[in-house]
Amino acid sequence: MKIVTAGIGLRAGHVLSTLRGVMPEADIVGYYDPQPTHLDMIGTDIPGYPSVEAMLSDTQPDLFLVGSPNKFHLEQIEAGLRAGVPRIFAEKPVVVSIEETMKLAELLSEFGQERVMVGLVLRYSQHMLDLRAAMDEGVLGPIASLEANEHIGPYHGAFFMRDWRRRSDLSGGFMLEKCCHDLDLYNMITDSRPETVASIGGRRSFLAEHAPVSNAESEIFHVKPSVWENVDDPFRSDGDIIDFQTAILGYESGASLAFHTNLMVPDEQRRFCVIGARGMAEGDFVRGYLRITRRDGSRYADHDYTSGARAAQGAHYGADAMMCADIAAFLREETDRLPVSVVDALEAGVAALALDEARRSGTVVDLTDIWTQFDAYGLRK
Structure with missing residues (x-):
C-alpha cells in the first residue's frame, strides 16, 4: 500500500502515523509540501517532490492524502483524480466555497465519488x-x-x-x-x-x-x-x-x-x-x-x-x-x-x-x- 501526502503539518502527520499503526503494510513513499513542519511524524527520509503532479506520476500511489491548507484542496483532489489514484483521503473541509463545491461535484460525477474519502472524524x-x-x-x-x-x-x-x-x-x-x-x-x-x-x-x-x-x-x-x-x-x-x-x-x-x-x-x-x-x-x-x-x-x-x-x-x-x-x-x-x-x-x-x-x-x-x-x-x- 503506497501512500503519498500533500501537506505534512500536524494533522496530516497524526493521521498518517495513526493509519500506519493499524496498517503495517502502509508505506509512505513521498510528500509535497514547500514548508514541511512535521516530517518527524512520518520519517525524515521520505522523498519530497516539487509538485503534486510530479509526486503522483513518479510514485503511482494507492492512496493520496490531501492534508494541505483548505485553499489548495480542490486543485490537489482534481490532480489525484486525473492521475488515476485509486483512493484519495481529503481532510475537512473538502472545499472553501459554493463554486468549488459545484466544481468538485462535477469532478466526482465524472471520476466516481467512491474514490474520495474525507476526514469528518x-x-x-x-x-x-x-x-x-x-x-x-x-x-x-x-x-x-x-x-x-x-x-x-x-x-x-x-x-x-x-x-x-x-x-x-x-x-x-x-x-x-x-x-x-x-x-x-x-x-x-x-x-x-x-x-x-x-x-x-x-x-x-x-x-x-x-x-x-x-x-x-x-x-x-x-x-x-x-x-x-x-x-x-x-x-x-x-x-x-x-x-x-x-x-x-x-x-x-x-x-x-x-x-x-x-x-x-x-x-x-x-x-x-x-x-x-x-x-x-x-x-x-x-x-x-x-x-x-x-x-x-x-x-x-x-x-x-x-x-x-x-x-x-x-x-x-x-x-x-x-x-x-x-x-x-x-x-x-x-x-x-x-x-x-x-x-x-x-x-x-x-x-x-x-x-x-x-x-x-x-x-x-x-x-x-x-x-x-x-x-x-x-x-x-
Missing part, C-alpha cells in the same frame, strides 16, 4: 456509534429539534486567530473550518439537509482591548504553535473570522437546530441535545457522556466515555483511532463503506458557507436553488 466516534444504534432501534423516533454547541478554549481560539485559518480566503471561514464536523453530524441525525438558515455572529473577545497584560496570561494564547502564514498576536491580527456565532437551521425533514460556537470558553464544551417524538439524547464530546432517555422517563442508555471499557483513547475523543481502523478495513476491502462520504462532507460545507452568508447579509438564506444545482450531478444515493 466525529462520525466515527463512540458517541455517534451508540447514538446511531439507538436511532436504528427507533428509540428517539422522528427527530423534531436539536440544540448544540462547540465551545473551544482560549488557547485553541488564539491558535485560530494566529494561524492561516484566521483568513477566510485560505480557510473558508471558522464555521466551515471548525464546525463542519458538527453540521455533518446533524445532517446525519436528521437524515436531511438544511433548507433555510439564519445566523448572527462577530468578534467580541479577540479584540485589542482584551489582550493580556501579563506575560503569564499571554502564554495561554501561544500554547498551540502555528507555522504557515502565522502572526504572533491573536488580539491584533489581520484575521477576518468570527469568535462567536449563533445559528438557526431548518431542515428538509422539518426538524430544526440551534447551534452556538465561541472561541473564548475557559471550560470547554461540545454538547448536543437531540429531541425526537419518542425520546431524547444528550451528550458532550469533551465531557465524555451520552444519555438516552425514552419519553416515559426511563433511561435507555447512560454511557460514560471517561473511564472503563468505553473510555476514549487518543485525539478527537478516541475517534481518530477508530477512523483509521475503519479506513484500513476499507482499503483492504474488508468493508465496502465508511460512515461518512465526500457527498456528506460537501453538504455539511454548503450549510457552513450558507450560515456565513446569512451572517454577513443579515437575511435568512434559502438553500433550495443550491441543492437543485448540486443534485443535478447525481451524487446522492
Whole structure:
C-alpha cells in the first residue's frame, strides 16, 4: 500500500502515523509540501517532490492524502483524480466555497465519488456509534429539534486567530473550518439537509482591548504553535473570522437546530441535545457522556466515555483511532463503506458557507436553488 501526502503539518502527520499503526503494510513513499513542519511524524527520509503532479506520476500511489491548507484542496483532489489514484483521503473541509463545491461535484460525477474519502472524524466516534444504534432501534423516533454547541478554549481560539485559518480566503471561514464536523453530524441525525438558515455572529473577545497584560496570561494564547502564514498576536491580527456565532437551521425533514460556537470558553464544551417524538439524547464530546432517555422517563442508555471499557483513547475523543481502523478495513476491502462520504462532507460545507452568508447579509438564506444545482450531478444515493 503506497501512500503519498500533500501537506505534512500536524494533522496530516497524526493521521498518517495513526493509519500506519493499524496498517503495517502502509508505506509512505513521498510528500509535497514547500514548508514541511512535521516530517518527524512520518520519517525524515521520505522523498519530497516539487509538485503534486510530479509526486503522483513518479510514485503511482494507492492512496493520496490531501492534508494541505483548505485553499489548495480542490486543485490537489482534481490532480489525484486525473492521475488515476485509486483512493484519495481529503481532510475537512473538502472545499472553501459554493463554486468549488459545484466544481468538485462535477469532478466526482465524472471520476466516481467512491474514490474520495474525507476526514469528518466525529462520525466515527463512540458517541455517534451508540447514538446511531439507538436511532436504528427507533428509540428517539422522528427527530423534531436539536440544540448544540462547540465551545473551544482560549488557547485553541488564539491558535485560530494566529494561524492561516484566521483568513477566510485560505480557510473558508471558522464555521466551515471548525464546525463542519458538527453540521455533518446533524445532517446525519436528521437524515436531511438544511433548507433555510439564519445566523448572527462577530468578534467580541479577540479584540485589542482584551489582550493580556501579563506575560503569564499571554502564554495561554501561544500554547498551540502555528507555522504557515502565522502572526504572533491573536488580539491584533489581520484575521477576518468570527469568535462567536449563533445559528438557526431548518431542515428538509422539518426538524430544526440551534447551534452556538465561541472561541473564548475557559471550560470547554461540545454538547448536543437531540429531541425526537419518542425520546431524547444528550451528550458532550469533551465531557465524555451520552444519555438516552425514552419519553416515559426511563433511561435507555447512560454511557460514560471517561473511564472503563468505553473510555476514549487518543485525539478527537478516541475517534481518530477508530477512523483509521475503519479506513484500513476499507482499503483492504474488508468493508465496502465508511460512515461518512465526500457527498456528506460537501453538504455539511454548503450549510457552513450558507450560515456565513446569512451572517454577513443579515437575511435568512434559502438553500433550495443550491441543492437543485448540486443534485443535478447525481451524487446522492
